[in-house]
Amino acid sequence: MKIYDLRSDTITRPSGEMRKAMHKAEVGDDVYGEDPTVNLLEETAAKMTGKKAALFVPSGSMGNLIPLYVQCGRGNEVILHENSHIMHYELASAATIAGVMPRPVPGERGILTPEAIRPHLRPDIYYMARTGLIEIENTHNKEGGTCWTEDELSAIHRFAKKHDIPVHLDGARVFNAAVHTGIPVKKICSYVDTVTFCLSKGLGAPVGSLLCGDSEFIDEARRIRKMLGGGMRQVGILAAAGLYALEHNIDRLREDHLNAKKLAEVLNNVSWAKVDPDSVETNILFATIPDGNAAAVSSALKKKGVLCSGDGNRLRFVTSMEVSSQDIREACDIIAALKI
Ligand SMILES: Cc1ncc(COP(=O)(O)O)c(C=O)c1O
Structure with a gap:
């Protein structure tokens, strides 16, 4: 019987051409920063998202956890959508590893508006946790692959800047969002401080995500990735699949x-x-x-x-x-x- 597998886009397998690119990849020890293919993938991701730097991480989950750890900080709160991937499918890693308190907020189609967030901001009172981060998801998985409009992104950006709170984008499928809305990925990412996107979903690579942000953030993220056991060695073989995906599988x-x-x-x-x-x-x-x-x-x-x-x-x-x-x-x- 023929099988039509519509469970997820994570089931995609590397094509013959992608495997050839993996086979040819030049590799080195990435913990020493010596894998040329990983370095090229990170530079490419930084360019595509308009950020200063990027870090190759094994999964989207790690790409979301690191900014919670670095940007939000232990004992602080992260404001996120009540149906976000972090809330439902990342095993409470925000709490157990990053030491962060999730503050879930409702929002139609997975969109967080300043009006919805405002009542959840913590005032500066010594017996209250601080709001350390706002996290958004584009496309929004559990709300049905929905996309943020540019007005919605811009509103959250202005609000966050006014309150001096960084924004992280779970952009596991940000390329789907860009293709649907016509808003270039770089433009989408200009409204957030950090972004994670996945290579291993609709883009068809077997493994990997990129966490992008400014250089200081990525330097710190690199330390936390190692702490989490995500320091990888001759991983250019996987980075080559990622580069292939970014070149061939977006449109x-x-x-x-x-x-x-x-x-x-x-x-x-x-x-x-x-x-x-x-x-x-x-x-x-x-x-x-x-x-x-x-x-x-x-x-x-x-x-x-x-x-x-x-x-x-x-x-x-x-x-x-x-x-x-x-x-x-x-x-x-x-x-x-x-x-x-
Ligand atoms: C929106 C979203 N964020 C993050 C992730 C986590 O990615 P990974 O499975 O690579 O950890 C997923 C996975 O499906 C997702 O759909």
């Missing part, structure tokens, strides 16, 4: 977005699911299962070869280069024919 994200729209239209026409196709912006979509039995629906789909993930009374579908437009048409036929 094609558009195809993933179109495929997600197609899926949404089909899901919106079956009796057992509800989706607003207009709300689908990038490669992630959630279908509400009105009778609440998402697990039963996902196992019925699995029996026909269509894999997705359950999230309460919702199913999540994520498109990626592993599932071509032709595959999506076939998956849509299976979905349309499924009787629950």
Whole structure:
């Protein structure tokens, strides 16, 4: 049976061409700063995000944890969206490792506005924790791959500057955001102090994320990466995959977005699911299962070869280069024919 894997874009496997680039990579000991391919990847990431420096980290989770540790600081609070990846899927590392208190805030489509944040800012009173960081997510995973507009980014930037609070962007899928909105990645990142983006999601590399910021921050981040066990040696072999991804796999994200729209239209026409196709912006979509039995629906789909993930009374579908437009048409036929 053919499998249509729509659980996540993290399932993407390195292509033949990417593997060739990995094979040819020049390597050295990156803990000594001597891996030329890692150095090139870090310089490339810094240029693309408009930041002074960048650091290759093993995962998006580490790329989010380090700024919590460095920028926010122990005993302080980080303001973030209540459905952010940090709140739900990073094992409370903010609290257990960075010593930071999360201050979750609601916001439609995953967007944090100054009005929503203002009541959560701590006044300067000696018996209260300080607000040390604002963290935003673009695209927003759990809110359905939603993107920030430039006005929304600019509003949070002005607010944070006024209160002298740094902003970290979890930009695991910031390239999806740029492709959808047309706002260049560099422009998006100009509204934040630090940003993490992932190579190992829709961009198709097997491992790795880049944490970008000013030089002083990255120097400190490098120390914390080592402390966390993330100092890597001849890792140019993975950096080469990242460089390949940044050169070849950004524009094609558009195809993933179109495929997600197609899926949404089909899901919106079956009796057992509800989706607003207009709300689908990038490669992630959630279908509400009105009778609440998402697990039963996902196992019925699995029996026909269509894999997705359950999230309460919702199913999540994520498109990626592993599932071509032709595959999506076939998956849509299976979905349309499924009787629950
Ligand atoms: C929005 C977001 N941030 C961070 C991460 C963490 O990335 P990693 O799995 O590489 O730790 C993910 C992973 O899916 C994510 O979706």
